Amino acid sequence: MAVPPKVASRAAKLRAEIEAHNHAYYVLDAPTISDAQFDQLFRELESLERDYPELATADSPTHRVSGEPASEFETVTHRVPMLSLSNAFADEEAEAFDRRARESLGVKALDYAVEPKFDGLAVSIVYERGRMSVGATRGDGYSGENVTGNLKTVRAIPLQLPRQAPVYFEVRGEVLMLKRDFAALNAALTEKGGRAFVNPRNAAAGGLRQLDPKMTAARRLTFFAYGVGAVEWGDEPPPTTQDALLDYLAALRLPVTTQRAVVRGLDGLLGYYRSIAGRRAELPFEIDGVVYKLNDLGLQQRLGFVSRAPRFALAHKFPAEEMPTEVLGIEVQVGRTGAITPVARLKAVFVGGVTVTSATLHNEDEVRRKDIRIGDTAIVRRAGDVIPEVVRVIVDKRPKGAREFVMPTRCPECGSKVVRLPDEAIARCTGGLVCPAQRKQALLHFASRRAMDIEGMGDKLVDQLVDAGIVHTPADLYKLGVAALAELERMAEKSAANVVTAIERSRKTTLARFIFALGIRHVGETTAKDLALHFGKLDDLISADEAALLEVRDVGPVLAQGIRQFFAEAHNREVIAQLRAAGVHWSEEAPRRAAKGPLAGLTFVLTGSLPTLSRDEAKDLIERGGGKVAGSVSKKTSYVVAGADPGSKLARAEELQVPVLDEQQFRKLTHGIR
Numbered sequence: 001m002a003v004p005p006k007v008a009s010r011a012a013k014l015r016a017e018i019e020a021h022n023h024a025y026y027v028l029d030a031p032t033i034s035d036a037q038f039d040q041l042f043r044e045l046e047s048l049e050r051d052y053p054e055l056a057t058a059d060s061p062t063h064r065v066s067g068e069p070a071s072e073f074e075t076v077t078h079r080v081p082m083l084s085l086s087n088a089f090a091d092e093e094a095e096a097f098d099r100r101a102r103e104s105l106g107v108k109a110l111d112y113a114v115e116p117k118f119d120g121l122a123v124s125i126v127y128e129r130g131r132m133s134v135g136a137t138r139g140d141g142y143s144g145e146n147v148t149g150n151l152k153t154v155r156a157i158p159l160q161l162p163r164q165a166p167v168y169f170e171v172r173g174e175v176l177m178l179k180r181d182f183a184a185l186n187a188a189l190t191e192k193g194g195r196a197f198v199n200p201r202n203a204a205a206g207g208l209r210q211l212d213p214k215m216t217a218a219r220r221l222t223f224f225a226y227g228v229g230a231v232e233w234g235d236e237p238p239p240t241t242q243d244a245l246l247d248y249l250a251a252l253r254l255p256v257t258t259q260r261a262v263v264r265g266l267d268g269l270l271g272y273y274r275s276i277a278g279r280r281a282e283l284p285f286e287i288d289g290v291v292y293k294l295n296d297l298g299l300q301q302r303l304g305f306v307s308r309a310p311r312f313a314l315a316h317k318f319p320a321e322e323m324p325t326e327v328l329g330i331e332v333q334v335g336r337t338g339a340i341t342p343v344a345r346l347k348a349v350f351v352g353g354v355t356v357t358s359a360t361l362h363n364e365d366e367v368r369r370k371d372i373r374i375g376d377t378a379i380v381r382r383a384g385d386v387i388p389e390v391v392r393v394i395v396d397k398r399p400k401g402a403r404e405f406v407m408p409t410r411c412p413e414c415g416s417k418v419v420r421l422p423d424e425a426i427a428r429c430t431g432g433l434v435c436p437a438q439r440k441q442a443l444l445h446f447a448s449r450r451a452m453d454i455e456g457m458g459d460k461l462v463d464q465l466v467d468a469g470i471v472h473t474p475a476d477l478y479k480l481g482v483a484a485l486a487e488l489e490r491m492a493e494k495s496a497a498n499v500v501t502a503i504e505r506s507r508k509t510t511l512a513r514f515i516f517a518l519g520i521r522h523v524g525e526t527t528a529k530d531l532a533l534h535f536g537k538l539d540d541l542i543s544a545d546e547a548a549l550l551e552v553r554d555v556g557p558v559l560a561q562g563i564r565q566f567f568a569e570a571h572n573r574e575v576i577a578q579l580r581a582a583g584v585h586w587s588e589e590a591p592r593r594a595a596k597g598p599l600a601g602l603t604f605v606l607t608g609s610l611p612t613l614s615r616d617e618a619k620d621l622i623e624r625g626g627g628k629v630a631g632s633v634s635k636k637t638s639y640v641v642a643g644a645d646p647g648s649k650l651a652r653a654e655e656l657q658v659p660v661l662d663e664q665q666f667r668k669l670t671h672g673i674r
């Protein structure tokens with residue numbers, strides 16, 4: 001059926017109007033109609049296209065959401081890498097940037113194109129013969145994810161460029177969410193009982209990475225173009241300045257910010273920086289600084305790049321926002337490794353784009369150094385995705401009853417002793433296996449391949465077992481039955497049975513694996529082996545005092561203390577007893593002290609005089625390391641250690657192809673022997 005001319009022209013008019021309204025809303029920040037009026041135009045166009053399918057061109061605004069949800073994103077390699085920008089915070093750094101550029105180019109003053117630094121996500125959009133073909137995230141700069149379907153839902157991005165566009169045209173810019181769309185999204189989310197996003201950037205990032213474009217469309221993202229990637233320019237001469245390039249992008253109806261300018265010299269840069277900083281709150285989108293780019297594209301080329309950032313551009317960032325608020329309390333949090341971190345509970349304050357109610361205080365010394373007390377007025381800072389922190393407190397505002405923080409002596413999670421080793425900044429819970437905050441981590445470690453090797457005991461399962469209160473300690477694993485496991489999420493009878501079999505199998509193990517599985521601080525696989533070899537029996541290790549532990553190779557005072565503390569904790573001994581009762585066993589061998597030492601089995605011959613070690617000192621080191629010293633070189637000699645005036649032994653070594661070490665190499669080999 002032929003489309004009546006009247007209908008065709010109405011459809012064309014609607015399309016143009018819709019695109020114009022998109023531009024007014026997203027680019028000019030000056031919508032001229034309401035959302036409801038916009039929707040009405042949109043629905044009218046949809047219904048015309050339904051009645052006359054010939055009208056439905058691929059670049060129609062009604063075709064922004066299409067395609068099936070993806071199962072994952074494909075990788076796109078950028079023809080031209082997407083680089084990053086060098087950052088500056090202080091005026092002096094901007095001054096140095098301008099000076100270096102002038103000196104390198106040998107000119108008195110330079111013109112700069114200056115732009116806001118959008119706080120969103122960099123993307124690349126390729127147009128082929130004017131039609132949008134591929135849209136991708138920045139990724140690692142060399143390749144990103146193909147998010148074409150999602151970018152098509154961004155109404156500010158044209159699906160079709162005007163006729164004059166080059167055959168191959170890659171535009172680069174930032175996807176972001178306007179502050180008002182962010183506020184509306186969060187209001188809708190919280191009304192439905194959902195969780196609000198912390199800032200527009202996170203909301204935009206989440207939106208862009210939706211597998212279903214419909215979800216992206218619902219997020220209402222926008223886009224600003226700030227440059228180009230790979231372009232095949234064709235006959236017409238390409239722009240020669242950044243400013244002209246942006247004009248060109250705008251002429252192709254790509255959204256370009258109205259906040260840009262061209263300025264001259266350092267004064268111009270800093271003037272722009274200050275004026276944008278002053279207008280930051282009024283801008284419809286969030287920015288985290290401004291970007292300076294040498295305006296002349298030819299000069300840009302001449303300056304080139306350092307590592308991954310151009311020398312011709314600089315991001316001058318705004319300082320992290322700071323706000324005063326009240327310290328309501330100081331609590332401690334127990335991390336997965338038992339680290340006890342003091343955390344300030346704060347009266348809610350909006351800073352750096354998010355509402356902050358707590359801030360990390362890092363450790364006890366930090367609290368003392370900054371003299372932070374409960375009741376104080378504190379200056380809180382937050383920049384980007386960084387965890388909020390307390391910069392300082394206003395001592396003049398300190399109320400009479402302000403209380404000092406006291407590090408608890410017992411873990412708030414499990415009641416175990418809290419200790420802080422003399423040269424460590426961090427206090428730790430000694431609860432180890434029984435502290436709920438550490439339990440999941442400890443269980444995962446216990447079950448890991450090099451420890452008890454329980455296949456199938458991954459983090460999802462451990463999370464469920466601990467959260468449901470089924471497993472408290474590793475010993476509880478040995479009580480699990482197929483029925484209990486099969487009731488958990490994502491656990492079929494078959495996989496439950498497999499896990500139970502793996503648990504069964506792990507009952508028989510080695511002492512070294514068992515010691516490693518306990519998760520004693522600093523006791524890795526090698527130390528666990530050394531301990532097993534040295535003590536032979538678990539009970540001898542448990543009852544070893546510090547002096548006995550120090551005899552083990554590579555065990556120093558810190559490690560010895562850690563081991564002592566672990567076994568001194570009644571909880572830990574109890575868990576070990578339970579594991580044994582559950583049938584976990586290993587063969588207990590007589591300790592092989594003779595074979596210990598990193599040089600065990602090696603024979604050395606010393607010749608000549610070493611620069612710093614005397615002959616006796618060298619011999620002593622070898623013997624303490626478990627090695628032997630011989631008087632003459634033979635085929636059985638492992639190494640000849642040679643100094644000045646070596647004599648015939650060196651010649652013999654070379655003849656027999658025995659490796660020869662100088663003192664430095666010898667010291668490396670014996671490093672750690674005491």
Ligand code: IVH
Pocket residue numbers: 082083084085086115116117118119120121122138174226227291310313315
């Ligand atoms: S130009 C070679 N201009 O900043 C440099 N980037 O650190 C290409 N950004 O990944 C980038 N606003 O996401 C440029 N007006 C602007 C920008 C901008 C924000 C982001 C962009 C890039 C990052 C570089």
